[in-house]
Amino acid sequence: MDIEMVERAYRRYARGYDRYFGAVLEPGRRALVERMRCGAGERILEVGVGTGLSLPLHPPETEVVGIDISLEMLERAQCRVAREKLTQVAGLARMDGARMAFADDSFDKVVAMYVVSVAPDPVRLIDEMRRVCRPGGELFIVNHFLHEFPPVAFLERAAAPLSRHVGFHPNICLHSLIADTRLDVIERTRVNAFGLWTLLRARREPAAASPPAG
Ligand SMILES: C[S@@+](CC[C@H](N)C(=O)[O-])C[C@H]1O[C@@H](n2cnc3c(N)ncnc32)[C@H](O)[C@@H]1O
Structure with a gap:
């Protein structure tokens, strides 16, 4: 799967996305935004913001930037921002999250739902999410692993070649991902129906203290 395949897939899915994935994945979105405990003025980046279903959940005193690779998904997010007068949304842009x-350290919290x-x-x-998050900031991910x-894992592995055609990998191993990204996970919670999705809160390591002068 490459980024052009993702774009093509979401060009097709954009129209029906909210109907099929709105309510069913909403508990995970809500749980994630609650865990963020955002304060006034915090800058938040949503990677893969899609049609912006999560945007109304962010407190009005925050500043949210959303990016997505799919123009069709972003257009729907833009309509939502205008329709619901979401003043917390500072901008939406087409960009590859990878x-x-x-610039480095641009956001207080970086999210991928x-x-x-x-x-x-x-x-x-995830490496990019960490790069644009400030030292001491936090990364939040909700996903199926x-x-x-x-x-069940056997069935998910068996379904992987088929799932690739619809643009979804059901067989990402959380332990390997944490090892490969060196994510400093500080909270892990099961969300959505049957707890089949996982919410991760991870810390972006604080800046190293500079050695004393002289
Ligand atoms: C399953 S949807 C999730 C949308 C939204 N976050 C939600 O909660 O419903 C995945 C979104 O991620 C976007 N996406 C996938 N890979 C991406 C990448 N590398 N960079 C930016 N967006 C990406 C897709 O275009 C799509 O809109």
Whole structure:
């Protein structure tokens, strides 16, 4: 799967996305925004913001920037911002989350809801999320990972080649992802129906103290 395939897939899904994935994935979105406990003036980046279903959940005193690779999904997010007068949304832009144009340390909190298993390179995506998050800031991810119960994991692995055609990897192993990205996970919670999705809160390591002068 490459980024052009993702774009093509979401060009097709944009129209029906809210109907099929709105309510069913909403508990995870709400749980994630609650965990963020954002304060006034905090800058938040949403990677893979999609049609902006989560945007109304962010407190009005925050400043949210959303990016997505799909123009069709972003157009719907833009309509939502206008329709619901979401003053917390500072901007929406088309951008690849694995190659962001933002400077290092630009945001207090960086979020990806249901994006890791559709991104072509999840490790690079998370590396980029960490790069644009300030030292001491936090990363939040909600996603489906390979089930820990072996028979279910077996079925998910078997379905992987098929799922690739619809732009979704059901077989991402959370332990490997944490090892590959060196994510400093400080909270892990099961969300959505049957707890089949996982919410992660991770800390962006604080800046190293500079050695005393002289
Ligand atoms: C399953 S949707 C999730 C949308 C939204 N976050 C939600 O909660 O419903 C995944 C979104 O991630 C976007 N996406 C996937 N890979 C991406 C990447 N590398 N960079 C930016 N957006 C990406 C897709 O275009 C799509 O809009």
